[in-house]
Amino acid sequence: MKKTSLVASILLILAITVAAQPGTVLLNGAGATFPYPMYSKWFDVYHQKEPNVQINYQSIGSGGGIRQVLAGTVDFGASDGPMNDDQIKEFKEKRGTDILHFPTVLGADVPTYNIAGVTGELNFTQKAIAGIFLGTITKWNDPEIAKPNPGVNLPNSDILVVHRSDGSGTTYVWTDFLSKISPEWKTKVGTGTSVNWPLGVGGKGNEGVAGLVKQTPNTLGYVELVYAIQNNMPYGKVQNPDGKFVKADLAGVTGAAAGAAKNMPNDFRVSITNAPGATSYPVSSFTWLLIPAQIPDAAKRDAIKGFLTWMLSDGQNYTEALAYARLPKPVVEKELKAISLVK
Amino acid sequence: MNRFLLIWRKSVNIVMLTLTGLAALLVVSILFFILGYLVWNGGTAINWDFFTKLPKPVGETGGGMANAIVGSAKLLFLASLFGLPVGFLGGVYLAEFGGKAFSFLIRYTTDLLNGVPSIVIGIFAYSVAVLPVKHFSTLAGGVALGIMMIPIAVRTTEEFLRAVPNSLREGAMALGASKSRTIATVIIPAAFQGILTGVMLDLARVAGETAPLLFTAFSNRFWSPGWGQPTASLPVMIFTYAIAPYDDWHRQAWAAGLVLLALILLANIGARLILARGTSFRST
């Protein structure tokens, strides 16, 4: 009785351990959480188109993506913040080749809040946002917040700031914006996926922040636009450098990117927060795929190049449905040319 | 005076016994609440597709977690393979053979190992089983979970072997059995019930661990062939889906939690049915 069950289990195990089909190209990628829904859709559609290409992408965070691509445990990475010069140098030393950045979609961070009795959209000046997150503005009815919102009944309560506890590209974009609009923030706190927040509580993931904001009165937090839309969360308008209060939407985000496209560096590493333009949303950002310049495995290389080409053409048509903003045309054209750099 | 003492003792008796009942009631209520919550939120997502299909990108219905279920089973199998022999035999050593100082050292170390955060064990397994070969794998995940299984297995094995009264040991020796024979045929069977409970508890604990898998088994959108590729697993899927913005994924996350519990329950029942043989030592 015991012997047969042992044999049966061995057979079962062997059955599960069937080797991969020959001819299948398996690619592993890791990185940013923000574009995960988009990437999972893309890789799925691409798999339907090219059934022997399996691209497995997991969201372990932008930093995780950078680290794993540096370590060589994944074929490509993904990050909401571009790799800095030190990391690029490190990649060259460790892996013997350059790392290329390819923007894929655009996203934005929005300020979301929960104030009793306030249902409409609030206007936030740049000073207001910086002050709230620095802790210099503490009450909801502070003149800096009340001024651009005439007629809204703001309570005399303390603002509870909600930020991210886990390192994330969302935080990177938000702090990048804060560093640009507030010299005090830049010197005291800085830009990064994890920072030393002057005050507030941390929620894990967009879900954590959203949950805290939804449940706790008098809170203000930041989440990705995609997230706010999907969950019907109220979010406010942010003042852009032209002085206009813009509500984040796909057009405003693409607009911010289009402005930056003129001065796009060749390696595509650019920050588009606080971008000029009357309709630009100031807390927008690209998100990038990190691809090694040299891929020895011919099958893998062709698969990646094939995917990139598709992503920049057909793939961009899938973005709006998932509430991601598509890349502006000049950027797409520039990228298509850059694909040839992958050898 | 005596009468007062008697009444006092009797009242204490009733009060304390009632409190224990209430405590048990509290714990059981929490359990049923959790189960109910899972069923309420995830029940609608459990269908045949859930068990047979691969995950679909957001917005498309009909996806499932078949690869995660198989992945978790493979990971737990590996973890048991690595962790249980070490834990069980280590516990046997501590209970039957160990010298005082050495045993103390091992017990202490085991407790230390138990306190290491699961993510640190994941990091360790990453540097040992992933970096050298430059890819994530089911094997690495099994190593991480296996290490986590060791402490509980050691502790419970040792405790229950010790609980077997010396009279049984002496009886066996009086009949001429060697030490190893006594252990194998008398003591272990007597302690079996307790050890099995410990093993099941152990398995249950690592079945729900997410952090150590993130850097070892990674995850996989597709089926994971063999043991050397990244694999999906229920806890990681729950984690990924729970923090995503989509309601459909949230439901699937709750459903996955329910399925995980159901699998552990089945494993528990299955193990007891197949392995429990005859009576083991119990006083009542």
Added chain:
Amino acid sequence: MSTATTFIKREAPLKSGPRALLQRFRHGDEITHLVTLVFAASILLITSMLVYELWRTSYLSRTKFGWNFFWTRTWDPIFDNFGAAPFIYGTLVTSALGLLIAVPVGLASAVFLSELAPRKVSDALAFLIDLLAAVPSVIYGLLGVFIVVPLMRTTIGPALIGTLGHIPVIGKLFQPPNYGVGFFTAGIVLAIMVVPFIISVSREVLLTVPREQREAALALGSTRWESTWKVVVPWARTGIMGSIFLALARALGETMAVTMVIGNDPKISTSLFAPGYTIAAVIANEFTEATGDLYLSALIELGLVLFLMTFILNGLARILIVATERGGGHAA
């Protein structure tokens, strides 16, 4: 117990010499001893390798901060200034709370299940309680967020602040502001997570206490409770302590569930309702994103600090056991 009653034919044992060694070998004792020894030693090996890895990868941080790491209160990844103090505090407070809640409830439940409940009910319930151990950490976290946090913010918090908050000294623990997330909530969630371990193991151990012990106590006129508390439980004390060690270890190392309900604010506060942070939670939150070498090294050093804390806590607990031992354990 199948083969214990058969007679085993044995040659007369030899006294010494190579043949004696061979004979002992054949009887299996030496092999068994050796095999189990090797496996037990492998635990030491694995743990040593783990500590070595932690030591090695935390080199940058250890050399830069030295002993200051223990009491620096800042955690700044941008300006590379790291300190462990808030995390040590948070870990200790949440684990202590968790155990303070879980041990009495767990032990009481185990006593009920082993002494009072009918066997079938007890077995069925124990089975189900074991399931609690299988609930993934993430789900505990979600339940914490959806249920415990609002409860804490709207009901439990105000009630305690209103009553205990006014008592001098103890009142410092129960001060506003109360957002729902914080040390107390994390403690409650941890308690729920570790209680199955205490109940499961304690119950099994209590069941192994010989019937004669109970009966002797009852025969001497003790009440049911007295025989349980004064005779049965002490008999099972090492097993129960073992289960508490398991619970403590789990509480110290718990990551996901804690990070979802503790507020993730690296500050030291006296109020239990204030948000805090634990070592395991910060490692889980920031490890995947940490790219600077010093940053990573500091996170790993936190892991090492936790290891040290576990070392010390285990040591203290064992001293406590030895100091209170009055010969109540069963004969080994």
